[in-house]
Amino acid sequence: MSKNNGITEVSQVEATADPSALGLGAFALTTFVLSVGNAQLIPDEAKPAFLGLAFFYGGLAQLLAGMQDYKKNNVFGATAFSSYGAFWLSLATLTLLEAIGVINWGAHGGIAIGVFLIGFTVFNTYMWIASFRTNGAVCGVFTTLEITFILLVLAEFGIISSVPGGIMGIVTAAVAWYASAAGVINSTFKRTVLPIWPLG
Secondary structure (H helix, E strand, O other): OEEEOOEEEOOOOOOOOOOHHHHHHHHHHHHHHHHHHHOOOOOHHHHHHHHHHHHHHHHHHHHHHHHHHHHOOOHHHHHHHHHHHHHHHHHHHHHHHHHOOOOOOHHHHHHHHHHHHHHHHHHHHHHHHHHHHOEHHHHHHHHHHHHHHHHHHHHHOOOOOOHHHHHHHHHHHHHHHHHHHHHHHHHHHOOOOOOOOEOO
């Protein structure tokens, strides 16, 4: 802060909180609920429970986390959170439009969603490579997510069931929750309680 002619001015941008804990938490919970359905652990009628989360937590909250990472000059975080926020918003929209009859995939729903997931698998692959320079917790998220995407693509094209991808998605959610918890707890306690194993 500096004073000029009696007026207090901000001399530098004030520090802002790291939005990664929010982004990871939003991704974890939404992934968990969808994956429980993919793993066939709940009845088919209960599977749309992920929709509200996909719109508002995995979607909107994660997108906002990405926008805050742009302010922090964090290209990796901004790209990851904004893209996966958009992923959840897109998936929720497609699911809702199909449910109300605006979209009729016919017999080709698996192909449509499979191609959608292939695109995000490509994106996740180079983000996974970039994660090698972040930390072990974040790298773990992208590693497990890469496996999840591959399994879900195979499921959409009818090669395997959705169960393996669902189970791997639950693992991915658990790793993301750990990374989120580390961000919150370590920041709150002002020391490393949950290690994240820096790689960069």
